[in-house]
Amino acid sequence: MLTGDHGYALFDPFRKACPGQYLNCGIAEQNMVGVAAGLAKAGFRPIVYGLAAFVPIRVLEQIKIDVCYENLPVTFIGDGAGVVYAQLGTSHQSTEDIAALRAVPQISIYSPCDRFELTACAQHILENSRPAYLRMGKADLGDVHRGPLTDWASGDLIPVTNTGASYLFVGTGSGVKLAQQAAAAIGNADVVSVPCLKPFPAASLRKLAEGREAIVTFEEHSIYGGLGGAVAETLMGQYLGTFVRVGIPDQFSTLCGNYPFLMESHGLAPEAVEKQIRRALDASIQYKR
Structure with missing residues (x-):
């Protein structure tokens, strides 16, 4: 798990349970993607977390060249997608991330609507060895589905x-x-x-x-x-x-x-x-x- 100076309290349980698998790369997101690419080449499955305004938008070139061109199994998580970081203004909002990544070869794009789709998307990402972007909002709008999506295939609506x-x-x-x-x-x-x-x-x-x-x-x-x-x-x-x-x-x-x-x-x-x-x-x- 790599982060760019985000989510301290969010990752506290993970840091305590897996201290050797957490890396805070600081406010250096482009470099963080390069580190993730190197880890992937060494046989790891890096998960890169950031606000969607920064991951993927700030690091688009690094995602394209360092990860997708090499077709490396790096997962990018863009949190707060859309305008949910409303009080922080345009610099912290991301309304173009899907459009930007759709044009980049090799990468899969996921956009779950609730916790059940989130789990299904995460499972599908980890079952495949290709670059992936998981887009998440933060509005806590509640469940859409009644339970786990045990039979969902990513090729279906x-x-x-x-x-x-x-x-x-x-x-x-x-x-x-x-x-x-x-x-x-x-x-x-x-x-x-x-x-x-x-x-x-x-x-x-x-x-x-x-x-x-x-x-x-x-x-x-x-x-x-x-x-x-x-x-x-x-x-x-x-x-x-x-x-x-x-x-x-x-x-x-x-x-x-x-x-x-x-x-x-x-x-x-x-x-x-x-x-x-x-x-x-x-x-x-x-x-x-």
Whole structure:
């Protein structure tokens, strides 16, 4: 376990239990990735922890060259993804990490929505010997699933509800909770979660998308290059219905406040999301007429 001067209290139990397996590399994140690459070449399985604004964004070049180019089994954990570090401003928020890493070869990208998906993603990462990024928020929004996901394969979406409804709401990370709230408000919508964004579960999505009148994606990430982009790329040429991307618009956080305030300022409060989707659905109906 390597950290860049983060999470002292968080790692105290681990440091006491495994003192020889904990390394605080200080505020030198680029160097920390190089150390992790060296450890991986020596036969270890390094796990690199940092805020998502720093891991992967600050160390993108080192992830690309030191780890992915060598295809080394290094796991990167980006905590506080999205805008959950609301009071600390844009420097500590990460709304572009998925987009940045999707373009880097070799690396897998995971974005669990609750503790059960987190466990399943971690198990899958450790069963494979390739670079991986585990994206975590810190909003503590509660469970989506009722229990452990013992039969999940990373190549599949996870249906939260699958009744054959007209609309399909596709979420990742904290976006799954937002999708559930929107589905409850709008109705006639199934909700699915995407814990693994790369490799993207294209076959699973194409199957679930069949016959839907509208598809909406939900993510605490820029609308560019994240889940919405991956869904659009996958369904291009197959799906001709209404498509809506719910996420961070093309803007920085210019205000500080608590997490709900920041989500509201980016148009991601449940009421604003509901209005966005209803406008798109109404526009589609008018167009068809």
